[in-house]
Amino acid sequence: MYIEYINGGVCAPKGFQASGVHCGIRRNKTKKDLALIVSDVMCNAAAIYTTNKVKGAPITVTQHNIQDGRAKAVICNSGNANTCAPNGIEIAKQTCGLLAKELGIKPEDIIISSTGVIGMPLSIEPFETGIPKLVKKLSYEGSDMAAHGIMTTDTLKKECAVSVVIGNKVCHIGGIAKGSGMIHPNMATMLCYLTTDVEITPEMLKKALLRDVADTFNQVSVDGDTSTNDTVAIMANGLAGNTPIDSEGEDFDEFCKALNYVTAVLAKAIAKDGEGATKLLECIVSGAPDKQTARVISKSVITSSLFKSAMFGEDANWGRALCAIGYADAQFDVTKVDIVLSSSKGNVEVCKGAGYNFFSEEEASQILGESEIKILVSLNQGDEKARAWGCDLTYNYVKINGNYRT
Template identity: 50%
Template sequence: MKFIDGGVCAAAGFKAAGIHVGVKTNNPAKKDLALIVSEGDAAAAAVYTKNVVKAAPLLVTKAHLADGKARAILANSGNANACAPQGEENAERSCAAAARALGISPEAVIVASTGVIGQALPVVVIEQGVPALASGLSADGSSDAAAAIMTTDTVMKECAIETQLGGKTVRLGGIAKGSGMIHPNMGTMLCFITTDCAITAAMIKKALLDVVTVSFNRISVDGDTSTNDMCCLLANGYAGNTLIDAENDDYKAFVAALRETCVRLAISMASDGEGATHLITCTVTGAADVAAAETLSKSVISSTLTKAAVFGADANWGRVLCAMGYSGVEFDPDQVSVAFKSAAGTVDVCKNGRGLGFDEALAKKILTEHDVTIAVNIGSGAGECTCWGCDITYDYIKINGDYRT
């Protein structure tokens, strides 16, 4: 298994494109409509936000994926089409436009949106722009598609991986967006994954649900779970491997590759949190089980006070223990040890629930690095888990103070 280039076009039989059509009216230089297409029918599955308020594209996509098949993904940025006038009608019109341009059924199109909530989707510019978008489909189009789904993201998020299944080379690739409104149970994120693996819709649905739990559901930027979260997976079988229709060794190898892909994309979202200057990784060990370790780790990366301390390069480990203490997990505070780590070194700050004398200058140097790890051991249990977040900065307030206007 190795990482390769190509994003969503790394897998055989997939093309992509991204252009500006006018959904984003304030900057014609920014792409705002993406298209990903499989040359043939693909098994498909998706997972969605747990927010009770769901955007129209999610409802339409759920209906379109009832048969476990899809051929294309159409996604716009600049407008969420959530709680908006004619939301589902406009989502269906977007699908129909893509279907006409591609010569496929509208029900074979997955549709997604991201951006401002509550405003009518300018569907006419999408309908007018889709023909040019479709004509620009390319095996090198992943980066254009990745750029077209960005909102407050500062970097494109794409990756691809190659593995061997039954003597056949199988590839997976993904693009994603997500910078703010990110919290466990998925955040304001879109993620589109393609693979040329031959696998049934039932198996990719199971794989996706399992992998999302240990990747996208283990990140947090600001504690807000969005209305538009969606992670979709299309598998067209072009790799020619034996069809995976059960939880055999090939399935396990596929899941391992899918997990690596999703974890990398998830970390890139946490690292690119709105206004962030640090990626925070929290690893909890010694817990009673994985579930306990995960809850504790999530509580630490979601703590506003911990995030602020990392922003200020302040080794305030008390905030870590505080966040763990209100997580709901039972543990013995007198067994807890905490260390801060980065490329600049390691500093132990707490042992057996009590503070240690440590070099403040070294601690500040460690916490000044972009990638910071908070390592916590809470006892002798076998449970461990890693979650990812980011610091909170003045820029986060600036970005979100006037996001709509």
């Protein structure tokens, strides 16, 4: 299989335009706070949402809108989550109505999201003034504008696209995402919008998403908090002209592999851009008795506040990693566990058979001084593996979230 990274984000697939503007929801007028993605033709669509019992109003509206597996546009605002807000569902519906009128489509053909502060009032006025500007700025090169329009505390845009041959047709998958804090998903995570020109049914799109997020977005954690607005949505307009994918098989597998390339890049980018982070942590668990055990253990390590703090301090305190492995909700023999800390500066085995293994603290400190750290955990009791991404826990995380609203 040949997959090539390409430019263009959500506009890389044929027939997709995007835009982003400042409409007045965020106080900083230099920050875009409204984003739009539109397909030239109707798309098959699927989405996965947060498992938090408190859900943003846009999720309720989107679930209703795409229950038929169809959509043509995505609109998202940043700066206000529209969660537990007065008239939240009404505002979301009105927003869809305003956009539908501008685009000449049905309100039910729109996926809508919001991200930002929870529990604050949201007015329809910014949407009334912003949506006409948003539609006017639509461009086949507009992914960058949309990627910036969905950012909150993110410091970097998150965008990716690939091309892949499916059924002798060159196809494309693109995506943008946002996420920096309140990241500990149990479905997908944060907000992510994916586009593709592959012809694939809504049922197979949903199956592909569910299969994918278990090893990508569900394996990311910044701070242990699962957001109220988490959504991953995908639209497929079929303009690549491939034989329709309506069942499992070689074409579906190729699509899933290409999708994974995009989502893994975006998941890693979210972890790297964690609020206040200075280091990306990637825990790779191998030799596991089953896939789920590997997933649970890898995520347990990168979620540990104590271990995250040690990584910030460049302290090879491997006992904290072993502790997190030990309380992971999985069945395995902990006495066989080995741990290696790794970076571009080299590798150091700090734990052998769940016990101390002599190593140079000076060498370990140099390894942990890099901005990307890998924690390699060998369970030595099977052939399955998994990975998870997180970041260090810094003083700035508390500073950012201590005055997030004010």
